[in-house]
Amino acid sequence: MEESRRTEQVVLLHSLKRLIVSFVCFLPVSLVGLLIMLLLIYNSFSVFSLHLDPIPPIKSTLSLNQQQVPQHHPSVSLSSAATLTSSSKSDSSLLLAVKETTLGLAQKQNVSSTKTERRDELTPATATQKPQGKTRQRFKTRINSFLIKSSCESLFFMTWISSLESYGDRERFTVESLFKSHSNSCLILVSNSLDCERGALILKPFTDKGLKVLAIKPDFPYIFKDTSAEKWFERLKKGMFSPGSIPVEQNLSNLLRLVLLYKYGGIYLDTDFIILRSVTHLHNVIGAQAVDPATKQWSRLNNAVLIFDKNHPLLEKFINEFSRTFNGNKWGHNGPYLVSRVVARFNTSSSSTDLGFSVLPPSAFYPVDWTRIRRFYRASVNESEVNWSRKRLTHLRKHSFAVHLWNRESKKLRVEEGSIIHQLMSESCIFCNSSSLHFSY
């Protein structure tokens, strides 16, 4: 009995030992396993949670990088940005992407297209409306009251985007010749520099004579509103807020004339013309600057004169083209080349009549090619030159509404007494015994 008890005790002891051993050997293993599992779970959890939440930030930094990389290759950023933005807004988004990458603004911005879109809509409301609010009211009400009280036979527009100092005798003479042949018409001079007291002094001789001229600062957001120029302008402004804002306005002149005519209708004129006779009977015309001698078809149009009714569909196409293809680095691309490009697309006679406009021959507004303008400023030196001048003058008086002087080519030329220009000026002057006939440029 005692032996069996002993063996039982031994067995018990053994099993106890085993238990202890198993405790010592196995439990810690499972504990370690448990701990490891817990750690793994925790780890994987944290790994997952780390991966789940920050995916958008990771993606956005990636796409930011994509935008930063092509900083020196705007054409690449065009395509990468195009895929990121919604198709409906692609025109203007493309520009935005180019402007932002070139200026390194992309870093500041999340790339999500909806967010940038919302930012766009916010900025005009918050950033620009406050400072522009007063000008906006003034622009709208001043133009309207000017038009109401003036009862204009027709409405002319000019723009002057340079300084007041550079508004000289030539520019004043364009206004003079304009009123000589259109004394009952109105002229709106859209200009930052002329819309002030010193500008009013320059225009005083005209207003003293009862001629209807208004110099007014442009309110671009108001003018561009509800056209495709609106979004484009917002983007340009955001990209160009850096100091030099004058070059922006220089390029804006090409757009401004289109939108002014689209909103108000009338006649746009550059400031380097001599107007020879009334154009008030012309409607919806654009002038050709050059004609292909072989085909007799126009080869180049110019935007220095535009005569269009309000809301004309061709103007809308010009504005769309400007917003879509603006290139601030190519001269003429947004101006003369633009109107040529667009009209060439509606070249077939049927669609040209559909849009309702006509192209006038060079003799109408551009009777002198810019390469030959020099001769028109010189006095005749012998009989054959006198004969030539007389013939040209007769032709101009008969066939031309105005003579474009190609300021870029001719601004340094002196008007010699007896030259063709001098004779035209003496016929289209209002203040004929003032100094304007004897100025030298």
Ligand SMILES: *[C@@H]1O[C@H](CO)[C@@H](O)[C@H](O)[C@H]1NC(C)=O
């Ligand atoms: C992206 O947007 C979020 C929330 O709109 C903002 O907290 C974060 O700072 C932005 N990141 C960058 C790089 O602008």
Ligand SMILES: *[C@@H]1O[C@H](CO)[C@@H](O)[C@H](O)[C@H]1NC(C)=O
């Ligand atoms: C404006 O156009 C001129 C060429 O006519 C160009 O040199 C200039 O860079 C342009 N400026 C802007 C802001 O686009």
Ligand SMILES: *[C@@H]1O[C@H](CO)[C@@H](O)[C@H](O)[C@H]1NC(C)=O
């Ligand atoms: C315009 O059409 C005429 C024929 O109708 C053609 O001879 C001419 O080359 C075309 N011009 C342009 C710029 O497409």
Ligand SMILES: *[C@@H]1O[C@H](CO)[C@@H](O)[C@H](O)[C@H]1NC(C)=O
């Ligand atoms: C007239 O003057 C021009 C320019 O000086 C000259 O080229 C031309 O040969 C002259 N003609 C005559 C007939 O003298």
Ligand SMILES: *[C@@H]1O[C@H](CO)[C@@H](O)[C@H](O)[C@H]1NC(C)=O
């Ligand atoms: C100039 O014209 C007159 C008359 O029109 C003519 O008699 C004369 O021969 C011409 N002179 C020259 C140099 O062509």
Ligand SMILES: *[C@@H]1O[C@H](CO)[C@@H](O)[C@H](O)[C@H]1NC(C)=O
């Ligand atoms: C034109 O000249 C005459 C004499 O030279 C002068 O009496 C007159 O006041 C001048 N008129 C103007 C508008 O300057």
